[in-house]
Amino acid sequence: MTPSSDFATLYQELILDHAGAGEGRGETTGFQPQSHQVNPTCGDEITLGVRLIGDRIDEVRWHGHGCAISQASASLLTGLVAGSSIAEARELLARFREVMRSRGTLELDEATFGDAVALNGVSRYVARVKCAMLAWVALEDALDHAPDA
């Protein structure tokens, strides 16, 4: 029995690869600001730290445990926001949230989001949106605690 096309989109290879490889996964000591987020329905958690140079995100590191969607999302976020300003990261975040909550009616555009468009399939699965959002919520919270925020 082959999976449905929605399922195949949700768990496309890029997602599984990112979930496995986990770009940015590692110790966050020394990364400030930091945020720890928990998804209360499943107990999944992430600690995400940002290294800022001025108002630019130099590097993101995270560790935690969660499903393939949450791990892939953290991995894709890491590559995406590195080098962007706090303001740009916030814009990405707002758009990402809007698309994830759209119940399949909006899509991330490739020019802005690159490989992270692989997460487009999540928005059809209302129960999984929180998984995809976990790292992003941690990033948002961390940035809220940035020195000049």
Added chain:
Amino acid sequence: MPSEIETVALSEADVAAIRADFPILAERVNGHRLVYLDSAATAQKPEAVLDAEREFLIRRHAAVHRGAHTLAAEATEEFEDARAAVADFIGARADETVWTTNATAAINLIAYSLSNASSSAEFGRLALGPGDEIVTTEREHHANLIPWQQLAQRTGATLRHLPVDDDGALLLDELDGVVGERTRVLAFAHVSNVTGTLAPVSELVARARAVGALVVLDACQAVPQLPFDVRALDVDFAVFSGHKLYGPGGIGVLYGRRELLEAMPPFLTGGSMITTVTMERAEFLPPPQRFEAGTQPVSQVVGLAAAVRYLRGIGMDRVAGHGRGLGERMASGLAEIPGVRVIGNGERVGLVAFDLRGVHAHDVGQFLDDRGIAVRVGHHCAQPLHRRLGLTASVRASAAVHTTDCEVDAFLAAVADAAEFFERMR
């Protein structure tokens, strides 16, 4: 030679007939016939329950124990008949059977009543305070843990717990050390909602009796799956939720030994639980009304009585045999899938939780859902147990009277396929 299970289990024809009673089983999910393996979270409702509620609401609905018009009198009679039916189903007396919203509300009722007793002259016999101990176990549902944590905080009593082993079984060797002269309450689940295995109820009750502690039995997963008798179990309190027993939501049961209920102060106060009220004070009704403040959920009570009649019609020995057979089929089938760790072993009901190494429970659950198979993923409101087992989440499949061997096999095949699909992540 037929095994014990076969002699009391349901035949294929029986199950086919039962399935026709559950309209939801005709639903299709993601292009597949629904395979509902989440009955431990909440059970689906047979037509008999839906009809009983609807019939009542259409023809006889009224507030009970208030007013004197014909409908009110009839509704009150039906409400009390339902209490007698549910009480009889669990081997209790009607005046020992209190309606609550669900099991969570029932446990909170006990816990708050005990803390109210701790600040009351009239009900001081059940008072708790510093030096007293409340004991629960490491494998409880949060509903049977947090109310005790809070009670301990309010009263200054100490909360202790009976630990579990690597399989999630209660460590009986530790029982005498944990439950002792200071223990006032011992609260535990009859059947774990994670392992699906039975607690050694008689050993635990015997120890509680020896030290004079009250026994609170969380029977949420037991009452739908096993013949259940509060007298045979010799517990002081037992709680369960109607919605897991094929009944409506919003109705649960607290059983309490009569003399204990009589010695307990109310938790919620207000209308319907009093005799004489002045501006300064009130006299309380005896149990069960003392614990049933406010307008009661009558149609839910009527629905729950219908659920109990429905199960009686099948026979709880056969329900239990069916569940046990399905539980074994699921557990042994899962154990053969490479990478699967079945949580818990020993006598189980139709409920099994497992971990697929390297793959998150959510991902397994999504794979199953894609085939219309509904299972529970997460910590199942039992974080301490999962932590003890080295897990954050697991996948739980729980069967019902309407579950077939075929459905279990479809579930097992889907788990095997999920293991293969997510291979690269492991």
